[in-house]
Amino acid sequence: MTEFVTVDDGTIAYEVTGEGPLVVLAPGMGDSREAYRFVAPRLVSAGYRVAAVDLRGCGESSAVWPSYSRTDIAGDLLALIRVLGGPAVLVGHSISGGSATIAAAQAPDLITGIVELGPFTRKQSVKLGDLRFGPYRKAALRMAGAGILGSVARWRAYLDSAYPGKKPADWTERLDRIDAMLREPGRMKAFQEMFRSAPTDAGAQLENVRCPALIVQGSLDPDWADPRAEGEAIVAALPAGLGQLEMVEGAGHYPHVQYPDEVVSLMLAFLQAHARA
Known part of the structure; x- marks a missing residue:
């Protein structure tokens, strides 16, 4: 059942299932909490209270906001965790990976661990040679x-490029739902504002994170010419000993949708060590 938390300038939609230590799941831009439809039930079965959230501008959250930065999203997620009675392990995909970094740095009392899936957490620098790399070039052009x-x-x-090889069984239906959402008033503008937001605010907070961080990258993620190198750079920017990189072979930018069993297995090992009731 959808619930809402009111923050400055709008409302954030979410749903909570299960009992146990709190895990908050935040999707990427142009998506909704349905991105975790294969992950959330597995975490609930493992004994966790799972809150899946729609980002500002997306899903059932308010469409129109003054801004859509990673810092804004981090504030929304922290507001939700306070309402639900944290602390929590915060899971963020893509743009929300950067928001998870910011939230952890700003409120270490509320976040016991962060999991970043294909995160845009650092300033990106594109080398001329990268644009000759087929999948990267194709995805970049479609995203642009x-x-x-x-x-x-x-x-x-772009989503077709971002899911190389294996597609979920509900692929066509899910694409149609995303299509319909983005055609609602204000949704595409929110998407465009997120697209234009640079991850510099998240990168600046990496050194201030004080909790453990699990970075998960798909080996075929076309958003980077070298996904492993991007994950390693995030770990290197975190305080020593806090970051851990795991690669999901064959996955693109949505490893939690393409390979939920593998991703949940990684998450459960992390949650067992760092989630607190």
Whole structure:
């Protein structure tokens, strides 16, 4: 059942299932909490209270906000954790990975661990040679078309690149739901604002994180010419000993959707060590 938490300028939609230590799941841009439809039930079965959230501008959350930065999203997530009675392990995908970094740095009393899935957490630098790398170049062009032109069709094309090989069984239905969401008033503008937001605010907070961090990268993630190198750079920017990188072979930018069993297995080992009731 959808519930809402009111923050400055709007409402954030979420749903909670299960009992036990709190785990908050935040999706990427242009998506909704349904991105965790294969992950949340597995975590509940393992004994966790799971809150799946819609980002500002997405899903059932308010569409129109003054801004959509990673810092803004981090504030929304911390507000939810306070309402639910933290502490929590915070899981963030893509843009929300950067938000998880910020939230952990800003409120160490509320966050006992962060899991970042394909995170955009650092300032990106594109080398000329990277644009010759086929999957990276194709995904970048499709992403740019969606973000700059506000094209739902190009976002669908990007998603096809972002899920190399294995697609979930509900692939076509899920794409149609994302398509319909982005055509609602204000949703595509929110998407474009997120696209334009640089991850510099998250990168600046990496050194201030005080809790353990699990970074999960798909080995075929086309958002980077070298996904492993990106994950290693995030770990290196964290305080020594806090970061851990795990690669999911064959996965693209959505490892938790393509390979939920593998990702949940990694998450459960992390949660057993760091989640607190």
